[in-house]
Amino acid sequence: MGTLSRRDFMKSALLGMGATTVALSLVGCGSSHDKASLASNEVEIDFKHGVASGDPLADSIILWTRVTPEGDPNHINLTLQVSEEDEFTVAAMSQSVVALKNSDYTVKVDLAGLKANTRYYYRFVTDGTVSPIGQCKTLPQSDVSHVKFAVLSCANYPAGYFHAYAHAATMNDLDAVLHLGDYIYEYGMGEYATEHAEALGRALDDDNSDEVITLEEYRKRYAKYRTDDGLQALHQKAPFIAVWDDHEICNDTYTTGAENHNAGEGEFSERKLAALQAYYEWMPVRPYVIDQTEALYRKFEFGDLVSLYMLDTRNEARAKSLEYRDYLDTTSGAMDFASFQADLVTPKQQLLGTKQLTWLTDSMKTSNAKWQVLGQQVLMTKMMMPAELLTALANPSTSMAEQLLALAQIKGRAKEGDPSLTEQELTRVNFVAPYNLDAWDGYPVEREVVLQTAKVANKNLVVLAGDTHNAWSGRLCNAQGDVCGYEFATPGVSSPGLEYYLKLPDEQAKQFANALQLLIDDLDFANIHQRGFMTVTFTADSVDSEWHFVSSVHEKAFTIRNSSLQQRAVG
Numbered sequence: 001m002g003t004l005s006r007r008d009f010m011k012s013a014l015l016g017m018g019a020t021t022v023a024l025s026l027v028g029c030g031s032s033h034d035k036a037s038l039a040s041n042e043v044e045i046d047f048k049h050g051v052a053s054g055d056p057l058a059d060s061i062i063l064w065t066r067v068t069p070e071g072d073p074n075h076i077n078l079t080l081q082v083s084e085e086d087e088f089t090v091a092a093m094s095q096s097v098v099a100l101k102n103s104d105y106t107v108k109v110d111l112a113g114l115k116a117n118t119r120y121y122y123r124f125v126t127d128g129t130v131s132p133i134g135q136c137k138t139l140p141q142s143d144v145s146h147v148k149f150a151v152l153s154c155a156n157y158p159a160g161y162f163h164a165y166a167h168a169a170t171m172n173d174l175d176a177v178l179h180l181g182d183y184i185y186e187y188g189m190g191e192y193a194t195e196h197a198e199a200l201g202r203a204l205d206d207d208n209s210d211e212v213i214t215l216e217e218y219r220k221r222y223a224k225y226r227t228d229d230g231l232q233a234l235h236q237k238a239p240f241i242a243v244w245d246d247h248e249i250c251n252d253t254y255t256t257g258a259e260n261h262n263a264g265e266g267e268f269s270e271r272k273l274a275a276l277q278a279y280y281e282w283m284p285v286r287p288y289v290i291d292q293t294e295a296l297y298r299k300f301e302f303g304d305l306v307s308l309y310m311l312d313t314r315n316e317a318r319a320k321s322l323e324y325r326d327y328l329d330t331t332s333g334a335m336d337f338a339s340f341q342a343d344l345v346t347p348k349q350q351l352l353g354t355k356q357l358t359w360l361t362d363s364m365k366t367s368n369a370k371w372q373v374l375g376q377q378v379l380m381t382k383m384m385m386p387a388e389l390l391t392a393l394a395n396p397s398t399s400m401a402e403q404l405l406a407l408a409q410i411k412g413r414a415k416e417g418d419p420s421l422t423e424q425e426l427t428r429v430n431f432v433a434p435y436n437l438d439a440w441d442g443y444p445v446e447r448e449v450v451l452q453t454a455k456v457a458n459k460n461l462v463v464l465a466g467d468t469h470n471a472w473s474g475r476l477c478n479a480q481g482d483v484c485g486y487e488f489a490t491p492g493v494s495s496p497g498l499e500y501y502l503k504l505p506d507e508q509a510k511q512f513a514n515a516l517q518l519l520i521d522d523l524d525f526a527n528i529h530q531r532g533f534m535t536v537t538f539t540a541d542s543v544d545s546e547w548h549f550v551s552s553v554h555e556k557a558f559t560i561r562n563s564s565l566q567q568r569a570v571g
Contacts, residue, residue, distance in 0.1 A: 019062060019108035019109060019110040019286065020097055020107075020108065020109050020110065021109075021110045021112060022080070022093075022095050022097075022109055022110070022111055022112065023112045023113040024082065024092060024093050024111060024112065024113035024114055038079050038125050038126060038127055039076075039077035039078050039079045039096060039125070039126045039127065040077065040126070040127045041069075041073075041076055041077055041126055041127065042073075043069050043070045043071050043073055043076075044069070044070045044128075044129075045067045045068060045069045045070070045076055045126060045129055046067070046068045046129065047065060047066075047067060047068070047124065047129065047130075047131040047132065048066075048068045048223075048227065049065070049066040049068070049223060049226040049227065049232070050065070050131070050132050050134075050226065050232035050235055050236060051063070051064065051065045051122070051123065051124065051131050051132055051133075051134040051235065051236060052064040052065070052134065052235035052236070052240065052283075052284045053122070053134055053135075053136035053235075053238075053239040053240070053284055054239050054240040054241065054242060054283065054284025054285055055239070055241060055284065055285055055286045055298075055300075056136065056137065056138050056139050056176065056239045056241070056300070057138065057139055057300070058114075058116040058117075058138055058139045058140070058141050058301075059112060059113065059114050059115075059116065059138065060110060060111060060112040060113070060114055060138075061110075061111055061114065061120075061136050061138060061239060062108055062109070062110055062111075062284045062285065062286055063080065063082075063108070063109045063111055063122050063134070063136070063284070064106065064107065064108050064109075064283075064284040065078075065099075065106070065107050065124045065131055066099070066104070066105055066106045066107065066223075066226070066282070067099045067105045067107070067124075067126075068105070069099075069105060072101070073101065074100070074101050075098050075099060075100050075101065076098070076099040076105060076126070077096065077098060077126065078096070078097050078098065078099060078107060078124045078125070078126050079094055079095065079096055079097070079124065079125050079126065080093070080094070080095045080096075080097050080107075080109055080111075080122065080123075080124055081093070081094050081122065081123050081124075081125060082111065082120055082121070082122045083120070083121050083122075084118070084119070084120060084121070085121065086121045086133060086135070088121070088123070088133075092120075095109075097109055097124075103281055104219045104278075104281050104282075106281045106282060107124065108284065110286065114138050115138065116138055116139065116140055116141045117137070117138060117139070117140035117141070118137065118138050119135060119136070119137045120135070120136055120137070120138070121133055121134070121135050122134050122135075122136065132232070132236055133236070134235070134236045134237075135236065135237065135238075136238070136239045137175065137176075137238070137239065139175075139300060139301065139302055139303075140302060140303045141303060142303050142304065143303065144302055144303030144304065144305040144306075145305075145539065145540070146305070146537060146538060146539045147175050147302045147305055147306045147537070147538045148173055148174055148175050148535060148536070148537045148538075149174070149175065149176055149177070149178050149464075149535065149536050149537075150168045150171065150174050150176075150177045150178070150234075150238070150533060150534070150535050151177075151178045151180065151375075151464050151466075151488075151490045151533060151534040151535070151536055152164060152165070152168065152177065152178070152179055152180070152466075152490060152493055152533045152534075153179065153180040153181050153182055153245065153377070153466025153467065153490055153492065153493070154181075154182040154245075154466055154467065154469050154491075154492030154493055154494075154495040155182065155183060155184075155225070155231070155492070155493035155494055155495070156182075156185045156192075156193050156492070156493075156494050156495040157184075157185070157202055157204070157224060157225050157228070157494075158185075158189065158193065158194040158196075158197035158200075158202045158203060158204060159193035159194070159196070159197075159202075159494040159495055159496060159553065160196065160200065160202070160494035160531070160552075160553025160554050161200065161202070161230075161494065161553050161554070161555075161556060161558075162228045162230040162231055162493055162494060163230065163531075163532075163550040163553060163558045164230075164493040164494075164531065164532050164533040164548070164550060165228065165230035165231045165233070165234045165493060165533075166229065166230030166233060166234075167230075167533075167548060167550070167560055168234050168237075168533055168535075168548075169230060169233035169234040169236075169237045171237075171535070174237070174238045174535075175238075175302065176238060176239050176240070176241050176300075177234060177238050177239065177240045177241070178240075178241050178242075178308075178310075178375045178464060179240055179241070179242040179243070180243060180245065180375060180376065180377055180464065180465065180466030180467070180490065181242075181243055181244050181245025181246070181247075181248065181314070181377045181466055181467065182245045182246070182247040182248070182466065182467070182492075182495065183225070183242065183244070183248060183279075183283070184218075184221050184222060184225050184247060184248060185247045185495075186211055186212045186218075186221070186247055186248075186249070186250045186251070186260065186275075187211055187251075187260075188204070188209055188210040188211040188212075189203060189204050189209040189210075191211065193495060193496055193500075196554055200554060204221075204224060205220070205224060207220065208220040208221060208224060211250075211260075211265075213265050213266065213271055213274070214271075214274055215274035215277055215278060217274075218274055218275050218277075218278035218279075219278050219281070219282070221278075222278055222279075222281075222282040223282075226282070235284075239284070240283070240284055241300060241308070241310060241375065242283055242284075242285055242310075243296050243297075243310045243311065243312060243375065243376065243377070244276075244279055244296060244312070244314060244315065245314055245377040245466065245467055246258065246314055246377075248275055248276075248279050249271065249272055249275040249276070249314075249315075250271070250275075252321070252438060253272075253314050253315065253318075254314075254318040254319060254320045254321070255315065255316075255317060255318055255319070256268065256320075257320065272315070276315070286298075295312045295315070295316040295356065296310070296312045296315070296316075297309070297310060297311050297312045297316065297356050297359070297360075298310055299363060301369065302369070302538075303369075304368055304369055304370065305369060305370050305371065305538055305539075305540065306369055306370070306371045306373055306538050307363070307364070307367040307369035307371070307372050307373065308373045308375055309360055309363065309364075309372070309373065309374050309375065310375045310376070311352065311356065311360065311374055311375065311376035311377075312352075312356065312376075313351050313352065313376050313377050313378055314377065316352065316353050316355075316356050317350050317351070317352060317353020317354075317355075317356060318350070318351055318353075319348055319349050319350050319351075319443075321437045321438045321442045322340065322343055322344060322349070322437050322442055323437065324340070324390060324433075324437070327339055327340045344442070344444060345444065345445050347445070349442070349443055349445065350443065350446060351440065351442075351443035351446050351447075352446055357446055357449060357450075360374075360450065361449065361450065361453045364453055364454065364457060364459055364461075365453065365457050367459070370460060370538075370540055370569060371460045371462055371538050371543065371569070372454065372459045372460060372461050372462070372485075373462045373463075373464065373538075374450075374461070374462070374463045374464065375464050376463070376464070376465060377465065377466055377467045378436075378438065378439040378440060378465060378466075378467045378468075379436065379439040379440060379441075379465050379467070379468060379472065379474075379487065379489060380439070380440040380447060380450075380463045380465065380476055380487050381440075381472065381474030381475070381476060381487045381522050381523065382434070382441060382474075382477065382520075382521075382522050383434060383435040383436060383439070383441055383474075383520055383522075383523070384432040384433065384434060384435070384441075384520060384521065384522075385432055385433065385434075385435045385516075385519060385520060386407050386428055386429055386431065386432055386519065387431050387432060387433040388403075388407075388428060388431075389403065389404060389407070389435075390433055390435070400502065401502055401504055401508060401511075401512050404512060404515050404516070404519070405511060405512070405515050407428060407429055407515075407519060408514075408515035408516075408518045408519055410425050410426075410428060410429050411429045411518050411519050412518055414426060414429060415518075429519070435520075436468075439467070439468075448478060448479055451476055451477075451478040451484040451485065452478055452484070454484045454485050455478060455482060455484045458570075460485070460543075460569050460570055461476065461484060461485025461486070462485060462486055462487070462488070462536075462538075462543055462567075463476060463485060463486070463487040463488075464487075464488055464489070464490070464534075464536065465487060465488070465489040465490070466489065466490050466492075467489075468489060468492075468497070469491060469492035469495045469496060469497040469498075469531070470489070470491055470492075470497040470498055470526065470527060470528045471489060471490065471491040471525070471526065471527040471528075471530070471532070471534070471547045471549070471563075472487070472488075472489040472523065472525060472526055473486070473487065473488050473489070473523075473524045473525035473545060473565050474486070474487045474520075474522045474523045474524055474525075475487075475522045475524065476522075477522055486543070486567045488534060488536060488545040488565070489534075490532075490533055490534040490547075491527065491530060491531050491532045491533070491534070491547065491549065492531050493531060493532075493533065493553075494531055494553045495531070496531075497528050497529060497530075497531070498512070498528035498529075499512075499528055499529040504529070506529050509528050509529035510529065512528060513526040513527055513528045513529070514526075516528075524565065525563070525565055527547065527549065527563065530549035530550065530561075531549070531550055531553050532547060532548045532549040532550050532560075533547075533548055534546065534547050534548070535548065540569065541568065541569055542566050542567065542568050542569060543566070543567050543569075544564060544565075544566045545564065545565050545566075545567075546562055546563070546564040547562065547563045547564070548560050548561075548562055549561045549562070549563070
């Protein structure tokens with residue numbers, strides 16, 4: 001099987017992953033206690049994986065569940081009930097739906113004909129079994145004074161407890177949950193961040209404990225993750241607006257391959273198709289339909305306050321990221337910076353791709369919303385670090401931390417105008433290079449287009465990022481050094497951060513983060529040692545980001561510590 005095209009994928013997707021479209025105004029109303037209206041089956045079922053909603057619009061929303069049947073039937077009959085009150089005394093609708101075996105018994109309903117800015121309650125029922133009750137809210141069309149998102153990413157089940165999900169589920173004022181990817185991890189037991197799993201009771205099941213490659217294996221991995229109580233609670237509480245990152249397929253994915261895929265694991269295109277099919281089955285996202293985009297990038301309008309663009313920086317067009325080692329002379333150890341810079345700005349080094357980039361910039365220019373918000377995976381802030389640290393980061397150790405702290409002292413002296421600094425010391429801190437070429441730093445041309453678009457159109461740009469497992473905030477500066485927007489990045493739900501790679505205790509990790517803020521000119525905030533999530537609140541005048549850090553993902557009891565940062569609107 002050659003390289004998988006989007007058309008091939010979507011053709012397959014249409015066969016098994018489509019959502020049933022139901023218009024509220026076209027279905028009959030009835031009492032939730034009318035047993036005749038409930039679906040009947042010959043086998044017992046259970047709703048082990050809860051319910052979920054997602055992709056809200058002003059007049060529609062996706063509703064999801066998955067049934068676990070006894071035996072192996074071809075289909076299970078269900079009834080979806082929707083109400084504007086949680087007692088379901090009178091259901092606004094009662095509609096028959098079917099869970100199919102070839103869709104892993106998942107059900108997705110695109111419920112249309114809804115009222116804007118309205119809360120709805122929903123459940124799925126059959127004879128003798130009722131799902132948990134979920135709640136969701138449609139988007140507003142006007143008169144929006146504030147919008148609040150919970151932002152999460154990077155949840156590795158064996159790495160620790162999903163306290164971030166559980167705490168976010170206690171919040172009653174969320175308009176939506178933005179999930180920026182790495183909803184699952186493909187690794188097997190004994191691989192990345194699984195060393196505490198047995199002790200925590202978070203080990204993967206025996207029949208799904210190896211690295212996942214096939215469709216059935218990806219399905220089982222989602223099923224395991226969705227048994228988590230905190231994750232189920234958050235899905236029940238608020239609609240998700242989700243996008244994938246790399247681990248929904250495998251580590252460091254790009255359009256035609258991935259770091260964590262080799263020839264012995266079969267054709268990458270087949271693995272990719274299996275992974276994306278499972279994603280569409282298990283996530284409350286709209287599948288492709290005629291006249292909609294073929295990728296996962298899409299837009300959500302929260303009145304005239306927020307235009308939210310969910311971007312696909314992984315599967316739509318990403319070229320393989322450059323690697324410094326490819327530009328090193330193996331004899332002398334010198335780096336060919338001229339060749340590196342030329343390759344960095346070549347037109348083929350795309351992250352979004354021409355189609356997606358044009359869609360984004362055109363949409364931003366014509367949007368009337370106060371804030372232009374990009375929900376996406378990787379850091380856009382320029383993370384330019386002293387070049388001498390790059391080799392050390394490839395082989396992290398405590399000595400590397402000491403090296404960074406020493407450089408931070410030199411940078412601090414330079415900012416204070418210390419005349420005793422030598423040329424050699426100044427060169428050490430001023431000769432900088434991008435820290436992570438897998439992020440926007442590795443695709444600077446497209447970043448410049450986005451930033452210049454925001455600046456020329458006088459738009460308030462905010463970028464939300466995940467991927468790194470750490471909390472960051474930075475100023476988005478164009479090539480001339482003008483601030484064109486701001487970025488806020490969420491820590492991982494449970495995936496370990498820089499402190500894990502550098503083997504730093506908490507106090508040293510705090511010093512390391514402070515040193516990074518000093519060394520990286522565009523960086524305003526960093527926390528590299530705690531997991532959690534982020535909430536972002538938009539008003540007409542400002543955007544407020546609050547990080548909610550959990551005390552530990554390795555203990556069942558936890559506390560929350562908050563840090564916040566505010567940026568003002570410019571126009």
